[in-house]
Amino acid sequence: MHKVWAVIRREFVEKVRNKWFLISTILGPVFLIAVSVLPSLLATKTGKVNNIVLVNEDAGPLAERLRTQLTRTTRFAVTLLPSAPERHEAVVDSLTMSVRTLGIDGFLVVSAATTDSGGVEYRGRNVSSIRDMAVLESALRQTVVVERLNRRGVDPAIVQAAQGRIDFRTLRITKSGATGESGMATFFLGYVVGLVLYMIILIYGMGVMRSVLEEKQTRIIEVLVSSLEPFQLMLGKVLGVGGVGLLQFSIWGVAGYGMVHYRTEILSLFHVPAAAVNAVQLPVIGGTLIVVAGVYFLLGYLLYSALFAVVGASVNTDSEAQQAQQPVMMLLVFSLIVSFAALSDPNGQVALVSSLVPLSAPIIMPVRVATSDVPNSQLALSMAIMLVTSLVVVWGAARVYRIGILMYGKRPNLKEMWRWARQS
Amino acid sequence: MNTDLVVEIDRITKRFSEFVAVSGLSLAVPRGSVYGLLGPNGAGKTTTIRMIMNITIPDEGSVTLFGDTLGGRHHSARIGYLPEERGLYRKMKVRDTLIFLAEAKGVSRAVAGKKADEWLDRLGLGEWRLRKVEELSKGMQQKVQFIATMLHEPELLILDEPFSGLDPINQQVLKDTIVHLSRGGTTIIFSTHQMDVAEKICDHVCIVARGQKVLDGSLQEVKQVHGGTHVAVAFDDGSEAAASILSDPSLVEKADDYGVYAELALKEGVSPQTVLERLVRSGARLRRFERIEPSLHRIFLDKAGPGAADDLKKEPAHA
Numbered sequence: 001m002h003k004v005w006a007v008i009r010r011e012f013v014e015k016v017r018n019k020w021f022l023i024s025t026i027l028g029p030v031f032l033i034a035v036s037v038l039p040s041l042l043a044t045k046t047g048k049v050n051n052i053v054l055v056n057e058d059a060g061p062l063a064e065r066l067r068t069q070l071t072r073t074t075r076f077a078v079t080l081l082p083s084a085p086e087r088h089e090a091v092v093d094s095l096t097m098s099v100r101t102l103g104i105d106g107f108l109v110v111s112a113a114t115t116d117s118g119g120v121e122y123r124g125r126n127v128s129s130i131r132d133m134a135v136l137e138s139a140l141r142q143t144v145v146v147e148r149l150n151r152r153g154v155d156p157a158i159v160q161a162a163q164g165r166i167d168f169r170t171l172r173i174t175k176s177g178a179t180g181e182s183g184m185a186t187f188f189l190g191y192v193v194g195l196v197l198y199m200i201i202l203i204y205g206m207g208v209m210r211s212v213l214e215e216k217q218t219r220i221i222e223v224l225v226s227s228l229e230p231f232q233l234m235l236g237k238v239l240g241v242g243g244v245g246l247l248q249f250s251i252w253g254v255a256g257y258g259m260v261h262y263r264t265e266i267l268s269l270f271h272v273p274a275a276a277v278n279a280v281q282l283p284v285i286g287g288t289l290i291v292v293a294g295v296y297f298l299l300g301y302l303l304y305s306a307l308f309a310v311v312g313a314s315v316n317t318d319s320e321a322q323q324a325q326q327p328v329m330m331l332l333v334f335s336l337i338v339s340f341a342a343l344s345d346p347n348g349q350v351a352l353v354s355s356l357v358p359l360s361a362p363i364i365m366p367v368r369v370a371t372s373d374v375p376n377s378q379l380a381l382s383m384a385i386m387l388v389t390s391l392v393v394v395w396g397a398a399r400v401y402r403i404g405i406l407m408y409g410k411r412p413n414l415k416e417m418w419r420w421a422r423q424s
Numbered sequence: 425m426n427t428d429l430v431v432e433i434d435r436i437t438k439r440f441s442e443f444v445a446v447s448g449l450s451l452a453v454p455r456g457s458v459y460g461l462l463g464p465n466g467a468g469k470t471t472t473i474r475m476i477m478n479i480t481i482p483d484e485g486s487v488t489l490f491g492d493t494l495g496g497r498h499h500s501a502r503i504g505y506l507p508e509e510r511g512l513y514r515k516m517k518v519r520d521t522l523i524f525l526a527e528a529k530g531v532s533r534a535v536a537g538k539k540a541d542e543w544l545d546r547l548g549l550g551e552w553r554l555r556k557v558e559e560l561s562k563g564m565q566q567k568v569q570f571i572a573t574m575l576h577e578p579e580l581l582i583l584d585e586p587f588s589g590l591d592p593i594n595q596q597v598l599k600d601t602i603v604h605l606s607r608g609g610t611t612i613i614f615s616t617h618q619m620d621v622a623e624k625i626c627d628h629v630c631i632v633a634r635g636q637k638v639l640d641g642s643l644q645e646v647k648q649v650h651g652g653t654h655v656a657v658a659f660d661d662g663s664e665a666a667a668s669i670l671s672d673p674s675l676v677e678k679a680d681d682y683g684v685y686a687e688l689a690l691k692e693g694v695s696p697q698t699v700l701e702r703l704v705r706s707g708a709r710l711r712r713f714e715r716i717e718p719s720l721h722r723i724f725l726d727k728a729g730p731g732a733a734d735d736l737k738k739e740p741a742h743a
Contacts, residue, residue: 006527014516218511223572226477226507227500227528406479 003228007236008243011211015244024203025248029255032195050105050126051077053095057085059110062147066110069139075132079104085111092123099124108136115147187343189285190371194339196252197297197363202332204245205304206325211237212312212405213321221405230402238305238394245301253290293366295383300362303390304332306397313404314412324411335360339367346372356382358389396421429488430455430580430611431476436485438471445471447635448485453613453628458606460626461615462724468635469615470508473584476613477505490579501530504578508585508615510569514558518549518568521557525572536575543571547597566594570601581605583614587621599625619721629720633728647717650726652677654718655696658685662708669702680722685712687722 015021054070056063063080070076083091088109095107106124114120120140126132142163149159170184212234215221224233259266264274307328315321338360342351346368355365355374361382368374403420404412412420431453438446446468453459461469474480476487478495489499496503512521519540526536544553547567552560557568566589574581581602587595602625606612616622622629623643630640639646659666670679670688675698677689690699696715703710 003528003530006524006533010516010520010524013520014513018515214513218513219507219509220511220513222479222507222509223505223525224528225479226496226503226505227525227530229497 004232004236004239007228007233008240011237011240012243015207015241016247021244021248025251028199028248029252032192032199049077050075050124050132051079052122052124053079053081053098053104053107055091055095055107055109056080056082057088057109057111059112059114061150062115062143063110065146066108066139066143069143070136073135073139075135096123115144115151118144186371190339190343190346190367193289193293193370194336194343194363194367197293197300197366198332198336198339200245200249200297201300201304201362202329204241204301205308205328205332207241207244208237208305209308209312209321209325211241212309212401213315213318216313216316216405216408225405230405231398234306234309234398234401238302238309241305242298242301245297249297289366289369292369292379296362296366296386299383299386299390303358303362303386303393304328306390306394310397310400310404310417313401314407314417316408316411320411331359332363335363339363342367343371346374352378356385358386361386399423428455429453430490431613432488433472433476434486434488436472436475436482436487438468438475438480438482444635446475446482449632449635449637450485451630451637451640453611455611456606456609457611457628458602458626459611459613460622460629461613461632462617462619462622462629462720463615463632463638464617464728467632467728469632470584471635472632473582473613473615476582477503499580500528501576502579503529504573504576504581506569506573506581506583506586508588510566510589512557512565512568512572515556517554517556518560519544519553521568522572522575526576529576531576539575539577540571543575547571563591563594566590567597570598574601574605579610581610581612581614583612585616586614587616587618619719619724623720631724631727638727639723643720646720646723650718650723652692652718653690653694653696654716654722655688655690655699656685656712656714656716657688657703657710658712660709660711662706665706666703666708669699669706675699675702678722678726680725687716687719689718689722 052070054063054067067078067080070078081091092109095104098104099106104124105126106122108120108122110120122133122136146159146163149162150156215224268274308325311321311324311328315324335354338350338354341348342354342364345351351364351368354360355368355378365374365379365382369379399421400417403423404417429452431451433449433451435448435450436446437444437448449468449472451461461472463469471480475482476489476496478497486493487495489496490502496505516524519537522540522543523533523536526539527533531539541550541553544550547570549560549564549567549571552564557565560568573583583602586598590598602612602614614625626643628640628642629646631638639649641649657666657670670676670686673691675691675694677691679689680687688699690696696713700713703713
């Protein structure tokens, strides 16, 4: 045990001393915030104003109303072009030309029939922008509905009132009753939990691989295995690197807690008013989730680091490692992709099965726990499967590792590795 | 079981799929000896050493270390092992590396730290103790490796091709250290294919070729058993005239021309006196004519066969 402890200490101290530990500890949350917040930020904020022409072919007041509505969205600058139905072809041709020569972004034709048939055509360069088209369609729908109501003689005041803003909120109900937590916040929490577990298992699993490969490349491995059992070495390595992961996890956890707890004070330094801060609803992170995420991090890390240790032991160079790590990485990436499906339907078939399959469980199950109520029986079953699989994989990996670390030259194929695992 | 034997190997065999690396090899290393494991590259020296160290397991036979068969790893605190392929953690500090490697052998942290400082000072690396290994020159890294091997003052030192790749200064450092430790009672096993080095340091040898033992025993025994009359001759000039005598099969069994001098194994019953007379009469001007013991090199070539002699000239990549 003294020997294993020496290996654990070396792995831990060397990795924590490394400047990359400091950098990744600081940059990790920055990256996480970037990938989770930036896309939505970009989608809402980068709206450049689209210059469009609204061709009015005897559509009456509809055209003017539509222009007002679109201008109000701030995404469109509308030029009204009165025209006649007979000149339709010529107008479309010249406007198409003007779109192609980059004069305008697109054009919309409304006619007398629009209010009745609802048929409107938009042609432009930005038709693939889902957001622009959604804004356009929504504005059209509102304007046409108002126009139709007006024609039937509905009091404009009533129409005005009917158009009042609708505030749709989603609230999550758990076993302990309504939480006051919004659906959006729950989704966000599940997303972050999945992403963090994926990142930390991948980063530290690969850390084990690099450490194994380093000992092989520097040939220090031979001195080491003359002093301690290969299994002791692998165990010490996995525990030491895992300890670094746990430390980093804890630093992020404490820092995150502190930031959330003192968010009003922190943000006031940036002159953000307290009211604005409190208006943002944050997801509630329960004790169960923390425990479940911790357990699945440990089990998932154990499983994947053992696989990565095998990869490290079976290759000779960094470039070979790059290749050989692909299959293991794909398993993790696949789990992350499936976790998105689990996010939208946490109790569906896909989520249930993938939270029991040991290779994807470490990411999917915590996501399910974050977003729904998982029955205790499923949790227990999944953990049991995970634990047994991890132990079997560690045992097998240790046997392949023991032979692989002393092998140089040609990379073994799966068949050879299987033979190593079976050798006494 | 002989308690005066530190290592006793009993008919070990190791195969790697079809290839037999070591076949039925037995040897015994007496306590306090400097034991040379000699043979060409690919003879099975490294495999034998790895089996002593528990790194590979023999297919047949047994290895007894310090009187039991628990294996090298169990006794790692009593053994210092320097493998042929050497390396250190490049990013680790020198002192930390030494402490870790000693701890892995079962030495306590406090003792390891103290010993590391002593050894670093002794080999002139005191100022480098807090530097990273990669900042050291190759020669300094080799010294760090010696220290890692010997720091815990092992009773048994196993060195696989210790002199290969060393600069002359470090060769001397290592040789001095081996002699120093041997006087202090440490048993030393080392493998080499450099017979001249072995001849200077070893008191016991075992010659292996193609995975099998060719002969073993104390250096004296080996030379006596090998027998024959050996002569060293060197010429100032006129060696052409003497050439016919040196290659006369009725006088000379074998001749090795080393350049500066030639070693002759005389035919049985031929007196050195006869050869000397013939050489003088041929008109060759002799610089040296001396009756010598057969060199280990000569014995090795005789015993390990012509195939082995060829192998000696090559330096194939070693597994």
